[in-house]
Amino acid sequence: MSNMLEIKNLQARIAGNTILNGLTLTVKAGEVHAIMGPNGSGKSTLAQVIAGHADYEVLGGTVTYQGENLLALEPEDRAREGIFLGFQYPVEIPGVNNAYLLKAAVNAKRRHQGLAEIDAFEFLKLARERMSLLEMDASFLNRSVNEGFSGGEKKRNEILQMAMLEPKLAILDETDSGLDIDALKAVANGVNALRDPERAIVLVTHYQRLLDYIEPDYVHVLSKGRIVRSGDKSLALELEEKGYEWIQEAANA
């Protein structure tokens, strides 16, 4: 199978601080990758660079998505081409209706694909179906985007957007942090239901706990802006046992 995402020697900085220092990673369709690492190792930066946040400046290296240069695309075009970023801190947007955003997002992608826009009836049907998957109340649709949502509600809302947009490549940035066990299970069930041979998922996480519920094919450890170790899910267990210092020492040696 061809590579969905190919990152080679990526270097990036924000506000003058270089965060990514030659990161290399390859992700194929159908795979679930977990990227772990201590605070400041560059996990979120990687997620933001892939989504196209303008504050992050790419200094070198390449990011190839489905054979194309991803870095040349605007954030909205990346989304329409099938990239989804689940935010670590989803933004509250008072006055913008959740249903309106979901529908606008789905239709932006459909237009890009040359498909007819989804009508109100089909949209509601699809949204209700995806919400039940995440054990979300239908009233979510009529609320402002993330406004007044609890931490768990915000993360569920991110996965709902993912479920509606059906991305080819989903990057979930610390979707598990700050969640109680029930919310974590609901989010993990949602993600598992979206596992698909055509879809790649990259889980960015600080904690091994998420991987008890979403089993990754590969685990990578990030330190100082580079992947210092890759392995299967047993690497996550080893990290849990020995802590990040073990990897960092190994990387420095």
Added chain:
Amino acid sequence: MRTSALDQDLFAAAVGSMPADELSAVRNDAASRFASLGFPTARNENWKYTNLSGAAAISNAWLREHAGVPFSSASITRPGQAESTLLRQIDANWIVIRNGSVDMNSLERTRKNYGAVINFSHLSDRTAECDIDVDDPMSAFNAALLLDGLHISVSPDSDSLTPLGILQIDDPSQQASQVRIVLEIGRSSSLRIVECALSANHGAQFTNAVIQASIASNACLSHVRLQLRGDEHVGVSRITATLDRDARFHHDAFDFGGSLTRNDVVAIIAGTNAQVRLHGLYLASGNQHIDNHTRVEHRVGPAVSDEEYRGVLSGRSRAVFNGQAVVFKGADGTDANQSNHNLLLSSQAEIDTKPELEIYADDVKCSHGATVGQLDEASLFYLRSRGLDQGEAKRLLTQAFASEFLSELSVEVCREYLTSTLDERLADLVSDRHL
């Protein structure tokens, strides 16, 4: 900027040529008052940011040719597209005022619809019982050159179910117009007004409208004002509402058009437990200038006033907000809140905002706040990461900011029209080439 002053000789001649009728005494009194004041200039603190020299130039031309001449309805062709759409979409009993003159057909229709609930008469027939305000220069100018005005009184203990629509539509052929409406809302009655101002054509025009309202005890006046003037229009408007005990005054003002617009809203709380709610939304692009001055006088307490104005500015536009709240000595139990929030979509747009509190009573609760900001970058990126393009994301966030009041609009029937007009206007602002 053109600098021209109003020609006092032309003014005196125009006043002299006004008809001799019941309003003559009012006009002469107003004229002598205006003669000593003239058009306000930047030396007047209340007019520091708003230059009326454009209005003076238009007025000079008008005084030379048209002042004192009743407007002939023959020169206005069939109602334009904008007018027809508005009359169709808002379910109200409409009175149409063309170039300052009341369209008698519309008045007769409306009079019949309300029957005994609302009495409509010519201001000239009511000079004995009502005072015509001439306290500020523009009101004096208005009264001095007034051909006639409209007096509307709502009988006590009555509700008018269908809102009263007042459409002011002006045509540059007439250049300037003076409108004066006196409203009396009887005890325990309510009146809902939707007032719209349009331009029939492009071209330089100046309108100067004054509404004086007195709201008797336990009565309610809900007033929506929607200004959609053409891009060379200069408009000055003033509404003064005096509230008796338990009276309510709700005013929602939407300024989307015009070249230069100045609105004064004055609410005088003269009875206990009165409530004043003022909402304003102004959208400006290009070189538009919109100035809102409000003044709430808490003469007695307890009473409540809530005021919020919001603005969205793009291009090189400029807006002014000045909100005065005055709490008189002894007006204890006053609760006065005021805020002004602005969204600047361009680095060249300018807002001058000034909340002013003057408190002479002891037991009061007053708050005020003003903010000026840009669209939130994190929200923009979030929306774009979901596939919305930059323009759509900006429009959506701007709409969210501007739509704040629509959920609690004073006159429900204009919601749909207002929402679609707002969306259209916001699309212009977001795509303003000076962004």
